[in-house]
Amino acid sequence: MFFYLNLNELVGYSFTYGEVCFIKREALKMKKVTVFIGSPRKQATYQAAQEFAANLKSYGEIDIEYVFLKDYHLEYCRGCKSCFVKGEEFCPLKDDRDILLEKMNNSDGIIFATPNYSFQVSALMKTFLDRLGFVLHRPRFFGKAFTAVGCCLTALEPMIPLEQKKISQEIKKASVRFYNELTRQTLPAPSFFRLMVFRMSRTSIRLMLDEKSRDYRHYKEKGWFESDYYYDASLGIIKKLTGHFFEFLGKRMATQR
Numbered sequence: 001m002f003f004y005l006n007l008n009e010l011v012g013y014s015f016t017y018g019e020v021c022f023i024k025r026e027a028l029k030m031k032k033v034t035v036f037i038g039s040p041r042k043q044a045t046y047q048a049a050q051e052f053a054a055n056l057k058s059y060g061e062i063d064i065e066y067v068f069l070k071d072y073h074l075e076y077c078r079g080c081k082s083c084f085v086k087g088e089e090f091c092p093l094k095d096d097r098d099i100l101l102e103k104m105n106n107s108d109g110i111i112f113a114t115p116n117y118s119f120q121v122s123a124l125m126k127t128f129l130d131r132l133g134f135v136l137h138r139p140r141f142f143g144k145a146f147t148a149v150g151c152c153l154t155a156l157e158p159m160i161p162l163e164q165k166k167i168s169q170e171i172k173k174a175s176v177r178f179y180n181e182l183t184r185q186t187l188p189a190p191s192f193f194r195l196m197v198f199r200m201s202r203t204s205i206r207l208m209l210d211e212k213s214r215d216y217r218h219y220k221e222k223g224w225f226e227s228d229y230y231y232d233a234s235l236g237i238i239k240k241l242t243g244h245f246f247e248f249l250g251k252r253m254a255t256q257r
Contacts, residue, residue, distance in 0.1 A: 030061040031182055034107040036100070038114035038125030040070045048149050048171060049113040055175035060183070067103060069124040072096040076127055083134035087214040097131045109145040109182045116150055138218045142231050145181035147174060189233050196246045198229055203250030208257070 033056065039045040046066075053064045075093045082090045091097070104110055114125040121129070135141070149171070159167075190198065202224050209216040219225055228235050228243065235243065 030063055031108040032063045032065070032106065033109040033111065033182070034065045034067055034103050035111040035113055036067050036069060036125075036128065038069050038112070038122040038128065040122075040124065045113050045115045045149070048167070049111065051168065051171050052111065052113075052149055052175050052178075055172060056179055056182075059176075059179045065103070065107075067100065069100075069128055072100060074100075074124075074127050074131060077130040077133065084137055084215065085213060088134045091131075093131075100128065101132070104141065104144075107144065109147075109178065110141075111178075112146075112148040114148070114150055121150070137215050139230060143187055145178055145184075147178045147181075149174070187231055187233065189235070190229050190239075192239070192242060195229065195235075195239060195243055198224075199243050199246035200250035200253070203247050204254045207251065207254040 033053070035049050035053065037046060037049060049066070053062070056062045057064070073095045074097060075095050078092070080092065082092065112121075112125060114121040117123070120126065202219055205213075205215050205219055206225055211217060211220075222230075224230065228240070
């Protein structure tokens with residue numbers, strides 16, 4: 001199975017069913033895409049990522065880097081919450097997390113490629129995502145394109161041609177959608193779900209935390225306690241009113257705790 005995952009704020013996901021790409025190659029600068037591979041083997045997941053990347057390169061100038069998580073030292077999160085309360089720089093684990101984070105910062109697009117183990121991502125990928133937990137508290141990566149390529153067993157190996165054709169079609173659809181996101185010229189208006197996450201999160205942070213908290217200081221420094229959204233976005237009258245309603249819910253939930 002291959003699915004598209006929009007992680008501009010590292011929340012939520014949506015499935016895609018193909019789109020026509022009208023981007024002119026010559027009008028765009030080369031884009032950097034980093035593929036984080038959570039498989040310990042160079043087999044189905046890696047092959048799917050390569051096919052995905054080949055599609056991207058056929059649309060425009062793309063620089064692809066493959067990062068195999070198995071080649072990096074990542075310790076398990078201890079749940080100390082230092083990254084939440086003080087900041088990610090206070091994490092007691094000294095490993096390669098910041099090296100991988102820097103690769104994400106320097107990329108225009110990020111692909112998470114992982115096999116499906118026990119109806120979940122691989123242990124390698126889960127450890128990596130756990131170590132990025134602070135990003136869920138303090139969102140970033142706005143303007144970057146994110147997608148996830150996940151593999152699960154749909155046929156016995158070796159795979160029959162019909163099954164391979166079906167998978168290639170899904171990869172094609174997802175790669176077109178990702179390329180359109182990668183070459184988007186403006187930041188998208190938030191969906192109602194993303195608006196809800198922002199408004200309720202900031203309300204609870206404002207009411208339940210203080211200057212001692214890194215989350216509180218981050219929201220204050222970014223001006224998010226007063227803004228309509230994480231970044232400048234055009235909200236219609238309905239979304240503006242809905243945003244106030246979400247704040248009301250957030251305030252009610254915070255005061256009842």
